[in-house]
Amino acid sequence: MSQALARKPDAPALVEGEFAFTANDFAQIAQLLYEQAGITLSDSKSTLVYSRLAKRLRALGLASFAEYIALVSSPAGDTERGAMLNALTTNVTRFFREPHHFDHLRDQVLAPRIAAVKAGRARMRLWSAGCSTGQEPYSIAMTVLSLLPDAPNLDVKILATDIDTKVLATGREAIYSEELISAIPPEARNRWLEKDRASGDWRMSAAVRSLVSFKELNLIGQWPVKGPFDAIFCRNVVIYFDEPTQERIWSRFAPLLGTEGRMYIGHSERVAGAAGQWISDGLTVYRHQAGGAR
Numbered sequence: 001m002s003q004a005l006a007r008k009p010d011a012p013a014l015v016e017g018e019f020a021f022t023a024n025d026f027a028q029i030a031q032l033l034y035e036q037a038g039i040t041l042s043d044s045k046s047t048l049v050y051s052r053l054a055k056r057l058r059a060l061g062l063a064s065f066a067e068y069i070a071l072v073s074s075p076a077g078d079t080e081r082g083a084m085l086n087a088l089t090t091n092v093t094r095f096f097r098e099p100h101h102f103d104h105l106r107d108q109v110l111a112p113r114i115a116a117v118k119a120g121r122a123r124m125r126l127w128s129a130g131c132s133t134g135q136e137p138y139s140i141a142m143t144v145l146s147l148l149p150d151a152p153n154l155d156v157k158i159l160a161t162d163i164d165t166k167v168l169a170t171g172r173e174a175i176y177s178e179e180l181i182s183a184i185p186p187e188a189r190n191r192w193l194e195k196d197r198a199s200g201d202w203r204m205s206a207a208v209r210s211l212v213s214f215k216e217l218n219l220i221g222q223w224p225v226k227g228p229f230d231a232i233f234c235r236n237v238v239i240y241f242d243e244p245t246q247e248r249i250w251s252r253f254a255p256l257l258g259t260e261g262r263m264y265i266g267h268s269e270r271v272a273g274a275a276g277q278w279i280s281d282g283l284t285v286y287r288h289q290a291g292g293a294r
């Protein structure tokens with residue numbers, strides 16, 4: 001845990017509002033977030049941090065950010081540290097984001113393995129690391145089902161992990177608004193979504209849900225996962241990490257990929273320092289030089 005930085009009396013407000021919020025408060029929160037999630041916060045994020053955490057202060061009945069920081073820095077603040085992470089992560093996602101990745105997955109990774117999986121001679125393992133509210137793993141699931149409608153009865157599993165417990169709960173629920181599902185191609189939408197009577201929204205069908213398991217996992221912590229994976233999607237997640245942390249994560253994925261396994265990353269992400277280990281296999285798609293796990 002970070003040592004609380006010395007508090008200057010009457011320090012000027014960094015963001016004006018209901019609660020006093022100084023540059024020192026922001027620095028301490030940024031330090032906590034970096035230690036716990038690897039996420040770096042630039043100074044331009046101060047208003048965002050204020051507005052997201054002001055809700056937590058209100059909910060807890062706290063009078064100042066100083067009190068909030070004291071709570072999340074203490075051993076008793078375990079639950080609130082989780083709530084702080086949930087409040088500060090950026091969870092923007094959508095179905096079939098970067099559609100070329102799903103075409104690549106279908107044609108280059110899944111199609112060559114279909115016969116073996118159908119015959120029970122091979123399994124299929126896919127990982128959405130930083131899955132947010134489920135759109136990415138469910139897009140993977142619908143891609144699998146487009147080739148293998150019997151996937152729920154075969155040895156096919158999609159692991160969906162995130163540090164944010166709130167988005168994981170949404171993913172497990174699998175209910176999305178009409179607007180969100182409009183990004184799903186009509187054929188898949190008609191086939192794999194059902195109207196949720198209670199909410200009037202749409203729910204992924206039981207077949208799609210049965211393929212995906214949502215688990216809490218911090219990418220800068222231990223990974224209780226078992227490869228080899230046919231594909232790892234880790235898109236628009238490490239963009240919030242510093243370069244050494246990004247490189248560490250790419251390197252940890254490598255031994256978890258199967259010989260034909262691919263890693264899919266976000267459109268603005270690079271595997272710069274580790275480039276020697278990875279071979280580009282299309283736009284933001286990589287395979288590992290050593291061929292990954294056997």
Ligand SMILES: C[S@@+](CC[C@H](N)C(=O)[O-])C[C@H]1O[C@@H](n2cnc3c(N)ncnc32)[C@H](O)[C@@H]1O
Nearest residue numbers: 037089092093130132162163164218219235236
């Ligand atoms: C912008 S979303 C990307 C979602 C999806 N991969 C996509 O590209 O649409 C980033 C996700 O990474 C998660 N995340 C951030 N830091 C993390 C960490 N240290 N471990 C695991 N997940 C993390 C956030 O909670 C968030 O849901």
